[in-house]
Amino acid sequence: MAALAGCALVQAFPSLPSWPVLGAVALGASLCLLMRRWPGLRLPCVLLLFACWAAAHAIHRMEARLPRAWEGKDLVLTGRIVDLPRRRGADIAFVFQPLPRAGEPSIGGPLRLTWFRAPEPLLACESWRLVVRLRRPRGVVNPGGNDAERAALMKGIAATGYVRASPTNARLAQGRCVDGWRDAIGQRMDALLGPRSARVLKALAVGDTRGLDAADWDVARATGTSHLIAISGFHVGVAAGGGVLAARGLYLLLPWLATVMPRRVAQALLGMGVAMGYGLLAGMSLPTVRTLLMVAVLVLAAVLRRRAGGLSLLSFALLAVLVFDPLAVLSAGFWLSFAGVAFLMACVAPAGDGWRGRVIAMLRTQAVMSVALLxxxxxxxxxxSLLSFAANLVAAPLVSFAVIPLTLGGCASLPFGPVASPLLQAAAALMGGLWRVLTPMASWPGAQVSVPDAGLCAVGLATAGAAWVFAPRGMPLRGFALLCFMPLLWPARESLPHGAFRAWVLDVGQGLAVLVRTRSHTLVYDAGPDYAGGHDAGAGIVLPAVTALGIAPVDTLVVSHGDNDHAGGAASVQRRYPGAVVWSGEPRRLRFDAVPCAGATPWAWDGVTFRFVDVPLPPTGKVKANDRSCVLAVEGPTGRLLLTGDIGTAAEARMATADLASPLPTVTTIAHHGSRHASTAGWLRKVHPRLAIASSGWRNRFGHPHPSVVDRHAAVGAEVYDTARSGAVRVDVPAQGEPSVSREWRRPADRYWRE
Structure with missing residues (x-):
């Protein structure tokens, strides 16, 4: 536990110590640990040593990132494609490992690249010389959102970028590697079963999730079965168990083998061998490596003929993982896997005699895994998902004892086509039947239950309550353990007074999404872009932010106009909250019903007025899509928020001065992300903003916000913020007092991996 605490402690640092400081602390802790005079300092010294170990790994990976001076410049690199390239329409996303070459820049880690409109397919293991334009790993930062920069640190990604069109780009060699075998196996499975039927089996066999679309992942998340369709430690454990059973069967057939090697040792070694082979085919992802280390600890205990308790083996496995990769604590899978095993050891008693005892043990095991990890x-x-218990009662044994063995057996038999085909077809039939059961379950009540961000203390209390509920017989007052969940399910939230409101301009890259909250109502203005591959900012950023902030449900959705960077994520928000009123400047371009915002009647919530500012059409009636944007004014007693969409200079010129001018201090989103073709000096003099927020992507190709636009805002006394530099921005408009920016999610930096 001291080692775990040391590795986790470093991840809370806003900055990392220097190498001399790190060396001094490690030396002092080592000397203290070697001195037996103060045994009480042993655990603190272990904590410090592992904190130094984790910090050293973090410093090494941060220093391996692309030098800032190389950002945005064309670089010629020679390297090899690792993992499996993903095609998205005409574009290909892939991981590129640069190789040292004289005269080329030296980069200390893999690159995540996209080749837009790639002229030819890319294959794993190929060597290429490419002209690339790179930047350091950087993601969006929002309440409740994923942390892409943390993920890049965990995976050792040194830079992200894209391939430039150039005659210098050339394939140098085909090459052979494990990833190439994985790709070949996946193609054989597609040929035998068809891409649709083979998609889940490829994920189980070789970790190839390229065939799974967003709908597949939605079903898996809603039913709590994501761990079954993507290779994880669970599958590696099943493979190891298959190796153990194979060794046992071999010893039953050939008893004389016991004179060569004890059966227990042979079982452990064969289990490790099968798990290692499966891990290689799975791509040696971080969850796979963690499980292999845990299996290795069990094998070592068997080979050395040491009998150790479950807690001791779990502790050694944890220590092995932290020594191998102390930054594994950044992974959600790390905490889920070790927490799940710990709960099973603490709360599940050995199975009783007979089939009834085994069934009860199985039900209890599934209940512990489903409830205790909530x-x-x-x-x-x-x-x-609250349905995970019911779904996994069917899915877990079916996948573990039928689908995975059939799939792996079929893959091993691929050189013998007639043998592989029936095995893979049987696995596909079972998986298809399971999917037909899970798909309707994904729409049941309780399929996806979200809770506001309540903090680590509430999570710890609820976890302790779960352990209390499933504790062995004799533990008193189990019913009261459910009270431990209350701070997590119903966390304390600040209540806005009558007339006050709060807004969050979310960081969605090159797009726009704004949340507005009054005392008891929530409005969403735009929902960011739709990304390639079936993902969008509505599902990935807006909805998690609404949940984390505790401001659900959404009462009104405004889609300013139909362009992707504003409307791409709106469908996800509308599906989650179908009862929300939807307004739009271009309702015909949306995939769902909406009411035109032009001429709409103002409304009031909790002492705050909402009105759409009139943007008159020109005499011809023909305008650009941007100039059809709904412009929404949100007005309280002490301030005004003006949400401007993508209006340009022509629309600004047609807006009436009476609609723009206000005695209230004004906060505005900068029109069209800060384009130089918007926010004219005359329009700004009418609006006279105190605060202005541009929603733009980091180092975007449009140069937004344009320096001239920033200067024009400064000329009227506006303080300018940019989500590319600030992350999400929260604006408070109180019932008494002036509007202010109360928080920026990226600044000041509270984690060392943030750019």
Missing amino acids: PVSWWLFGSA
Whole structure:
């Protein structure tokens, strides 16, 4: 536990210590640990040593990132494609490992690249010379959102970027590697079963999730079965168990083998061998490596003929993982896997005699895994499925004892086509039947339950309550353990007074999404872009933010106009909250019903007025899509928020001065992300903003916000914020007092991996 605490402690640092400081602390802790005079200092010294170990790894990975001076410049690099490239329409996303070459820049880690409109397919293991334009890993930062920069640190990604069109780009060699074998196996499975039927089996066999679409992942998350369709420690454990059973069967057939090697040792070694082979085919992802280390600890204990308790083996496995990769504590899978095993050891008694005892033990095991991990899942992901117990009662044994063995057996038999085909077809039939059961379950009540961000203390209390509920017989007052969940499910929230409101301009990259909250109502203005591959900012950023902030449900959705960077995520928000009133400047361009915002009647919530500012059409009636944007004014007693969409200079010129001018201090989103073709000096003099917020992407190709636009805002006394530099921005408009920016999610930096 001291080692775990040391590694976790470093992850809370806003900055990392220097190498000399780190060396001095490590030396002092080592000397203190070697001195037996003060045994009480042993655990603190272990904590410090592992904190130094984790910090050293973090410093090494941060220093391996792309030098800032190289950002935005064309670089010629020679390297090899690792993992499996993903095609998205005409574009290909892939991981590129640069190789040292004289005269080329030296980069200390893999690159995550996109080749837009790639001229030819890319294959794993190929060597290429490419002209690339890179930047350091950087993601959006929002309440409740995923942390892409943390994920890049955990995976050692040195930079992200794209391939430039150039005659220098050339394939140098085909190459052979494990990833190439994985790709070949996946293609054989597609040929035998068809891409649709093979998609889940490829994920189970070789970790190839390229065939799974957003709908597949939605079903898996809603039913709590994500761990079954993507290779994780669970599957590696099943493979190891298959190796153990194979060794046992071999010894039953050939008893004389016991004179060569004890059966227990042979079982452990064969289990490790099968798990290692499966891990290689799975791509050696971080969850796979963690499980292999845990299996290795069990094998070592068997080979050395040491009998150790479950808690001791779990502790050694944890220590092995932290020594191998102390930054594994950044992974959600790390906490779920070790917490799940710990709960099973603490709360599940050995199975009783007979089939009834085994069934009871199985039900209890599934209940522990489904309920006890709920608090951790809510903390890590913001939502969890209450259907996971029922779904996994069917899915877990079916996948573990039928689908995975058939799939692996079929893959091993691929060189013998007639043998592989029936095995893979049987696995596909079972998986298809399971999917037909899970798909309707994903729409049942309780499929995705979200809770507001309540903090680590509430999560810890709820986890303790779960352990209390499933504690062995004799533990008193089990019913009161459910009270431990209350701070997590119903956290304390600041209540806004009558007339006050709060707004969050979310960080969605090159797009716009704003949340507005009064005392008891929530409005969403735009929902960011739709990304390639079936993902969008509505599902990935807006909805998690609404949940984390505790401001659900959404009462009104305003889609300013139909462009992707504003409307791409709106469908996800509308599906989650179908009862919300929807307004839009271009309702015909949306995939769902909406009411035109032009000429709409103002309304009031909790002492705050909402009105759409009139943007007159020109005499011809023809305008650009941007100039059809709904412009929404939100007015309280002490301030005004003006949400401007993508209006340009022509629309600004047609707006009436009476609609723009206000005696209230004004906060505005900068029109069209800060384009130089918007926010004219005359329009700004009418609006006279005190605060202005641009929603733009980091180092975007448009140069937003344009320096001239920033200067024009400064000329009227506006303080300018940019989500590319600030992350999400919260604006408070109180019932008494002036509007102010109360928080920026990226500044000041509270984690060392943030750019």
